[in-house]
Amino acid sequence: MSSQTLDKLPIGASATVLDVAGEPALQQRLLEMGVLPGVQVSIVRFAPLGDPIEIKVMGYSLSLRKSEAAHVTVSA
Amino acid sequence: MGGMMLETIAIIAIVTIAAGFAGWRAFQTLRVAKGAKACGGCDKCE
Amino acid sequence: MSDTTTSGRHARHDKHTIAVMGNPNTGKSTLFSALTGTRQKVANFPGVTVEAKIGTARFENSELTVIDLPGTYSLSARSPDERVATEALLGRIEGTPKPDGVLIVLDASSLDRNLYLGTQVLEFGLPAVVALTMMDVAEARGITVDAKKLSETLGVPVVVVNAPKGRGLDELKSTLHRTLHHPGKPLELPYPEDFTRGVGTLHENLCDLGVELGFKPTRPEALRLLVDGAGPFFEECEEVGGESWTRQFFEIRERAAGGRSLSMVEAQTRYGAIGGWMRDVKQTETREGRTKTDVVDGILTHKVWGSLVFILAMGLIFQSIYSWSGPMMDAIDGGFGALGDWVGGMLSEGALKSLIVDGVIPGVGGVLIFLPQILILFLFIAILEDLGYMARAAFLMDRLMSRFGLNGRSFIPMLSGFACAVPAIMGTRVIEDRNTRLTTIFLAPFMSCSARLPVYVLFIAAFVPETKVLGFLELQGLVLFAMYWVGVLAAIPTALVLKKGILKSKVTPFLLELPSYKAPRIKAVARTLLDRGGSFVKRAGTIILAVSILVWAAGYFPHSQRVDDQYDAEIATAEAPYSESVVKFDPETDPDSLMAKFLEADEAHDARVAALAEEITDDDALETAVADSKKKRNAAMAEIAASSTEATQALNDYVAWKELSEARGEIENQRAGHHLENSFLGRAGHLIEPAVKPLGWDWRIGMAAIASFPAREVIVATLGTIFNLGGDQDEESDSLREVVKDARRADGTPLFTLATGLSIMVFFALCAQCAATLAVMRRETNSWKWPVASFLYMTGLAYVAALVTYQVASAWGA
Numbered sequence: 047m048s049s050q051t052l053d054k055l056p057i058g059a060s061a062t063v064l065d066v067a068g069e070p071a072l073q074q075r076l077l078e079m080g081v082l083p084g085v086q087v088s089i090v091r092f093a094p095l096g097d098p099i100e101i102k103v104m105g106y107s108l109s110l111r112k113s114e115a116a117h118v119t120v121s122a
Numbered sequence: 123m124g125g126m127m128l129e130t131i132a133i134i135a136i137v138t139i140a141a142g143f144a145g146w147r148a149f150q151t152l153r154v155a156k157g158a159k160a161c162g163g164c165d166k167c168e
Numbered sequence: 169m170s171d172t173t174t175s176g177r178h179a180r181h182d183k184h185t186i187a188v189m190g191n192p193n194t195g196k197s198t199l200f201s202a203l204t205g206t207r208q209k210v211a212n213f214p215g216v217t218v219e220a221k222i223g224t225a226r227f228e229n230s231e232l233t234v235i236d237l238p239g240t241y242s243l244s245a246r247s248p249d250e251r252v253a254t255e256a257l258l259g260r261i262e263g264t265p266k267p268d269g270v271l272i273v274l275d276a277s278s279l280d281r282n283l284y285l286g287t288q289v290l291e292f293g294l295p296a297v298v299a300l301t302m303m304d305v306a307e308a309r310g311i312t313v314d315a316k317k318l319s320e321t322l323g324v325p326v327v328v329v330n331a332p333k334g335r336g337l338d339e340l341k342s343t344l345h346r347t348l349h350h351p352g353k354p355l356e357l358p359y360p361e362d363f364t365r366g367v368g369t370l371h372e373n374l375c376d377l378g379v380e381l382g383f384k385p386t387r388p389e390a391l392r393l394l395v396d397g398a399g400p401f402f403e404e405c406e407e408v409g410g411e412s413w414t415r416q417f418f419e420i421r422e423r424a425a426g427g428r429s430l431s432m433v434e435a436q437t438r439y440g441a442i443g444g445w446m447r448d449v450k451q452t453e454t455r456e457g458r459t460k461t462d463v464v465d466g467i468l469t470h471k472v473w474g475s476l477v478f479i480l481a482m483g484l485i486f487q488s489i490y491s492w493s494g495p496m497m498d499a500i501d502g503g504f505g506a507l508g509d510w511v512g513g514m515l516s517e518g519a520l521k522s523l524i525v526d527g528v529i530p531g532v533g534g535v536l537i538f539l540p541q542i543l544i545l546f547l548f549i550a551i552l553e554d555l556g557y558m559a560r561a562a563f564l565m566d567r568l569m570s571r572f573g574l575n576g577r578s579f580i581p582m583l584s585g586f587a588c589a590v591p592a593i594m595g596t597r598v599i600e601d602r603n604t605r606l607t608t609i610f611l612a613p614f615m616s617c618s619a620r621l622p623v624y625v626l627f628i629a630a631f632v633p634e635t636k637v638l639g640f641l642e643l644q645g646l647v648l649f650a651m652y653w654v655g656v657l658a659a660i661p662t663a664l665v666l667k668k669g670i671l672k673s674k675v676t677p678f679l680l681e682l683p684s685y686k687a688p689r690i691k692a693v694a695r696t697l698l699d700r701g702g703s704f705v706k707r708a709g710t711i712i713l714a715v716s717i718l719v720w721a722a723g724y725f726p727h728s729q730r731v732d733d734q735y736d737a738e739i740a741t742a743e744a745p746y747s748e749s750v751v752k753f754d755p756e757t758d759p760d761s762l763m764a765k766f767l768e769a770d771e772a773h774d775a776r777v778a779a780l781a782e783e784i785t786d787d788d789a790l791e792t793a794v795a796d797s798k799k800k801r802n803a804a805m806a807e808i809a810a811s812s813t814e815a816t817q818a819l820n821d822y823v824a825w826k827e828l829s830e831a832r833g834e835i836e837n838q839r840a841g842h843h844l845e846n847s848f849l850g851r852a853g854h855l856i857e858p859a860v861k862p863l864g865w866d867w868r869i870g871m872a873a874i875a876s877f878p879a880r881e882v883i884v885a886t887l888g889t890i891f892n893l894g895g896d897q898d899e900e901s902d903s904l905r906e907v908v909k910d911a912r913r914a915d916g917t918p919l920f921t922l923a924t925g926l927s928i929m930v931f932f933a934l935c936a937q938c939a940a941t942l943a944v945m946r947r948e949t950n951s952w953k954w955p956v957a958s959f960l961y962m963t964g965l966a967y968v969a970a971l972v973t974y975q976v977a978s979a980w981g982a
């Protein structure tokens with residue numbers, strides 16, 4: 047199974063989170079918000095200026111920047 | 123002449139009340155600044 | 169009497185305090201309001217409530233103190249609002265009682281994530297009740313939640329509520345009542361052994377430290393400290409325990425983690441447990457097709473459509489502020505005019521009459537007249553907030569905002585700054601990074617708040633012609649729109665200077681929940697309008713009334729008798745050439761006299777002319793129509809005059825009386841002007857006049873601007889008062905708009921031109937004339953430095969911008 051980071055996924059793609067890294071505060075926030083290993087995420091849209099992105103996770107919409115999504119490794 | 127007196131008293135009373143009220147509001151604003159009053163202190167937006 | 173005491177004692181006996189905890193935007197404040205009968209601000213975006221609010225809920229004979237708190241996703245607080253929530257739970261906020269129970273609010277439509285915080289709170293072991301909200305939203309998405317099973321799993325009562333519809337509230341109250349009498353049982357989760365041991369060790373360690381800390385930390389607090397390794401509690405321990413404690417602490421952490429990061433351990437344990445529970449509790453039926461929110465988002469956050477809708481919405485707001493408010497404004501205006509005339513007729517000439525007719529009525533009335541515009545503005549803001557657009561706006565703007573070193577999160581407080589800067593500044597509590605927050609606080613007052621609206625509307629109505637651009641856009645609405653941009657354009661370079669200079673910070677995370685769209689509830693919107701409208705009226709009746717009275721007093725006294733005597737003599741001189749019947753004639757007392765008949769014919773002509781001026785726009789056509797009306801009048805007068813010799817005499821008297829009335833009016837105006845110049849206000853005004861002259865202002869505008877320090881809209885009141893005192897209007901019932909148009913300088917040229925009007929508007933767009941904003945700035949930054957800097961910067965900027973505006977506009981010939 048190959049892996050890539052969340053910010054690289056195209057609109058409409060779904061994937062499973064494999065790992066969440068980043069500096070401690072960001073990592074903790076992502077985990078709390080439900081972005082943690084084993085969870086299914088999908089890309090809903092990009093903001094008109096290309097950043098941030100909107101993802102669907104645990105049944106709700108979360109927006110985060112690409113730079114933050116880059117710390118999330120997902121299955122491809 | 124009595125009317126004049128009464129009028130003068132009324133004016134003094136009204137202006138004093140207005141000044142007192144304005145002063146009180148200024149004091150409340152200062153309390154907001156010091157954090158003693160929880161609300162924002164602008165009743166446009168309670 | 170004895171009855172109330174008994175029930176009072178009973179109530180005291182039963183006194184409990186509960187804290188409302190939950191994720192943001194889950195309906196906590198809606199529920200709080202329904203329980204306590206208060207009106208908390210409610211809106212559809214995360215971060216509405218940013219401070220602890222206390223209310224009382226009554227159930228049968230007992231009282232329950234309820235604390236509404238900001239929403240938070242976890243107890244690891246990072247932003248000031250989250251800190252309020254976590255500190256309040258622990259009873260560490262001054263002036264807020266320590267809760268002995270919790271009401272955990274869970275959003276049924278995203279139960280998993282909501283339970284993350286839920287489990288954290290339940291570990292504290294306080295008596296707890298879960299309120300399950302948004303069941304309707306969940307159902308619409310095909311999610312069913314079994315409340316009974318959830319209750320069994322968590323070991324606490326679960327009540328399904330729908331606060332907007334008033335459902336489940338009684339059951340919730342009685343459940344709370346029952347539950348609070350029993351001690352709660354802490355929830356236990358299957359943490360890895362290393363982790364549990366680590367928490368235990370740290371807890372013991374903290375208990376040893378407890379004497380010096382001044383309180384006995386609980387096990388869940390030890391858990392939080394272990395995982396977070398930061399925050400106020402950590403700093404406290406560090407200070408008390410010294411370096412050796414810190415070293416021990418990090419050793420304990422190291423061992424507890426077992427190779428992973430502690431937050432990963434915590435999250436995996438919690439979400440692991442939650443996932444297991446959900447298999448029993450929750451059923452999801454996958455629905456084909458897109459949800460309503462997806463469809464709406466497809467448009468509103470679309471590159472092209474989104475911007476188009478945004479521009480259309482803005483256009484609608486500014487157009488409607490002009491086109492919808494007219495009739496209501498006229499009604500209020502007419503009402504105050506009539507009131508002024510009526511009161512004026514009742515009171516005899518003197519200070520008291522002047523106080524009411526020149527001070528109070530134009531002051532308070534002059535502000536109240538803008539109620540319709542304020543309501544329209546708040547209507548649109550309420551709809552945007554309730555719809556769920558605010559978070560989308562932050563999503564759309566984050567990229568742009570980060571160019572200025574800010575964060576999309578800063579955009580929500582700034583948007584609410586268009587209503588009022590005070591809640592906007594408080595709303596910045598959702599921003600984690602201190603420097604980003606300070607910058608946002610500094611920028612919030614640049615957004616054109618509702619208090620500027622009266623200033624804009626007044627001067628635009630007076631000086632911008634009522635024409636249409638491109639056939640459908642009202643020019644006045646466009647100018648208003650432009651005024652809103654003045655503040656925004658000033659904010660951008662300010663942000664750049666601040667963020668690149670003194671308030672640098674590293675890039676801060678932007679993790680924002682986008683709530684689902686909800687149709688704005690008419691009842692809620694109507695209530696918001698009623699509240700806002702009520703506050704506006706209250707302000708007019710309190711602080712604006714007080715300032716009007718004070719400005720009046722400063723502008724009326726000393727009111728020297730010498731001046732009066734001088735003008736009385738002038739009037740006597742003016743009256744001398746006329747016969748007694750001319751001097752004494754008063755249409756009010758002799759309405760049936762012949763002279764009054766001529767006056768009637770004259771007034772009928774004036775009324776016709778006024779009506780014609782409304783109807784006919786073409787100048788030439790108007791001129792002919794007016795000439796026609798004049799002929800009609802002259803014919804009517806000639807007919808009356810021809811009826812008898814007395815009537816012929818009366819016509820002569822009437823013409824003489826009219827002449828005299830004008831002369832008398834002129835002298836009265838001079839008298840009023842002289843008194844005003846001589847007053848305390850006038851003398852102070854002449855001192856400051858050189859400072860405001862370059863802006864195209866005279867001393868009266870300058871003083872009105874200074875007097876509006878308590879709040880910007882006060883300038884409308886003070887201008888009304890000053891011009892009434894100064895006799896700058898012919899008849900009592902003129903609206904301020906007319907007064908402003910007619911006001912003259914000492915040399916007889918019009919005081920206000922388009923250039924002066926623009927200069928005043930630009931000044932008020934940028935100045936810091938709002939005491940409440942400065943006070944809240946002081947409180948939120950905990951230093952006078954910021955409000956002082958803001959005041960100086962904004963005032964300076966306002967002055968320079970107004971100066972440039974005036975000089976450029978008048979050079980252009982405006």
Ligand SMILES: Nc1nc2c(ncn2[C@@H]2O[C@H](COP(=O)(O)OP(=O)(O)OP(=O)(O)O)[C@@H](O)[C@H]2O)c(=O)[nH]1
Nearest residue numbers: 192193194195196197198210211215216217239302
């Ligand atoms: N459909 C539905 N909407 C609800 C319900 N309860 C509240 N709302 C709406 O949800 C939105 C958020 O409500 P608030 O009470 O402001 O939420 P809050 O939890 O106080 O939010 P924060 O103060 O930001 O933490 C508002 O638009 C409410 O009208 C519910 O049971 N069903």
Ligand SMILES: [Mg+2]
Nearest residue numbers: 196197216217
């Ligand atoms: Mg709330």
